Amino acid sequence: MMYAILDIETTGGKYNEEGITEIAIYKFDGHKVVDQFISLINPEKPIQPFVVNLTGINNKMLRNAPKFYEVAKRIVEITTDCIIVAHNASFDYRVLRTEFDRLGYEYERQSLCTVELSQKLIPDQKSYSLGKLVRSLGIAISDRHRATGDAQATVKLFKLLLSKDIEKTILTETVKLDTKKKVNDKLLRLIENLPSATGVYYIHRKDGGIIYIGKSKNIKKRVTQHFTNENRKSRKIQEEVINVTYEITGSELVALLKENEEIKRNKPKYNRTFKRTKFNQALYEFTDENGYLNLQVKKVDRRKKSITTFTNRQQAKSFMYRWAEEYNLCLLYLDLDNNNEKCFKNTTQKCNGACIQEESIDTYNDRVRELIFKHTFRNKNMMIIDRGRDIDEQSVILIEEGKFMGVGYFNLNHQINNINILKSIITPMEHDKDAQHIIQSYIRQHKRLKVVPLDKNKIDS
Template sequence: MYAIVDIETTGGKFNEEGITEIAIYKFDGHEVVDQFISLVNPEREIQPFVVNLTGINSKMLRDAPKFYEVAKRIIEITEDCILVAHNAQFDYRILGTEFRRLGYDYKRKTLCTVELSKDLIPDQASYSLGKLVRSLGIPVTDRHRASGDALATVKLFKLLLAKDTSKNIIQQSVKLHKKNKLDSKFLNILDTLPSVTGVYYIHNAEGDIIYIGKSNNIKKRLNQHFTGTNSKSKKLQRLVSTVTFESTGSELVALLKENEEIKQNKPLFNRALRRSIFTHALYSFVDENGYINLKIDVADGRKKNITTFTNRQSAKSFLTNVVEEYKLCQKLAGLYKTKTSCFSYDIKECAGACIQKETPEAYNKRVNALIEKHSYVKKNMVIIDRGRDVDERSAILIENGVFKGLGFVNLNYQINNIEVLESIITPMENNRDAQHIIKNYVRKNKRLKIINFN
């Protein structure tokens, strides 16, 4: 659990500042579950430059509560939370100063979104909150007021959590809140999990991730883990201490995140999933007569394929369908072995490429249309899919045929501005598995929105 904080102060000498406004959003990693926003009477003068910056003046604070009147609420809402702020050192110091004046030793773990942003979103022109969120296309209102800045920090932190594929942030959180004893039937864990599409992380008592999985229904999948009787399920049941999750909305995003994070984190019980599950691929070659032939073969990462499959039967079924759809020759597609004409020609469904009756130019035009549709070699495009919320979409970026990463957007501006999109996305490795996942998903989901760009 996180307490995302922003504080406005009077300004003045170091450690003599007073709080004029405070906003705290309690954030569970997915949504805000509680909040506290209040003006505070600092009982001291406000520096003129601060009045100009924030618009908060002494007259506004005359009837506001003094710090000791809101101190209890601050302690309660931040209890068992990691304090998150943009320049956390400043906000934590100010809170500590105010509490020391009351004779109370206020201690919390902290996370700084400035430092996290420098690590996870490098090469930004500025890491000030206003300029950073603007460059990322994150909407912000009431700039330099505690509530507006804290809410912008919530949105920024949500983006940083998604970019943290090594899961360092969440593992530190789990270590802080580890529980020594679990309900015997795992009901406590299941109660915290939603029935949504996403990626889930099973942690041991030390907070380490021991298993990463993907599901269209996280709660249902974890229930299967907890009631399973095979050896892996029993080992997970014995070692599990906590389960965290990341909602993705899109099954494609969940598949890509699972693939990336298993390779990065190498969890103890994910050994089988480190191997490729795409065993066969569709390849093309030009024969001695100039016709493009198609061939199903064992997947080979050294050769460029059109698309990939989990088994030979799946590949053959796909090829049979596209031969009919594009009116291709069964012989040149490798589906009908013969030295003469194919069966489709005999029933007048093939134009005769198998016996050179149709010209290579005419035939290859249809084959290239098939290849163009199912391969993204040298393509620049964004695949748009479901997001985590109704008003959000996921975006998977392909540049020059290379998978660059994925992210979530709320505005068309973020999709159409390639520089903003590149800042928002979580960079991911363009490995063979990622390419297989994307091709397989696009092939099966014909209603996906795909935006091509130069």
């Protein structure tokens, strides 16, 4: 999918009599800028004084600039097979078409407006003017009211909008518009256009509808498997697929969460009824008759509050033995030793004697509570920082009061240090048991993850 994200500065004046003074076009493939065209343009008419004050572009600056007809061919080339994207697209697209009309050329493109998309995907903003909107989202903008600065800010805004578009309406509509599909070698062509990167992929049918959603650390490799497998589902997908789009997430955790959310929202036919994330074991706590905190792995009971969940009993036992060592806990009180008198660790002098009441209740229980606090979501406010899509970007997952709020991306630390900006860049997502299990399980298995506690007072402010 190709987009031509542009901004145009004009002379001002009467409707349909404006002339273009500057244009910036960034060809964007949904992930990165792949081409660009930036130029001052001689409008062959004077600029309105208020526009000179606003943009800083004056008549003298444009005297030796190319006239529109001299750059028209380049504009046609860079926007061919692209959807025009602009902030207040009706204005930019109208002015562009008017200039081409004067040359006797019929210029037609599909268009998307980032004002309309922002109103839908980022509601309740005080202003949807480009400058105020991107500042509220923590997006840097320079050279305001110049084509280059405004177009670059629109690229960053559109990238954010694509990641916030959980319903995938932008992708569905644009795939529907793209009719240049060839049947011959279509699978090979689709695979060639995919990246070997971590993210979520969407398999579309002819009308743009999504028939399958998946996640992979290598999108190209995983889709190749769909297109080469001989099972019934894979053959059906191969028959119906007309396009594959994708969203690079950088973070595998973000990809897992997006897959979980978007399958439930979009209900693609070949994901069938989405099987819940497979976890059937949970960790529970209770205080025994002597006052010691016990931990026990049992089959999930959705009526009870668990500390954390596990994919299966074998995984649960593995972590329990690891935690017994890490926190110096008694195997008897972790339900890992059938001896009714004292645990095996005690016989090897590796237990402090809680199982035979030699260690104080408070001292032992403090270590258990430390484990519980680290591995539960209860009432926690925190951010999980992980890889981003680019080398200078990181992903962030927000947890408030033990509830998963959503995911986002940031380049600058002030975007996550300011809670209002942090919340504005987060794409809201549903908190459910599956999402909670995905996050807790991922944190357990990836020690490099940065988990940052949040100040409750700052969140409320």
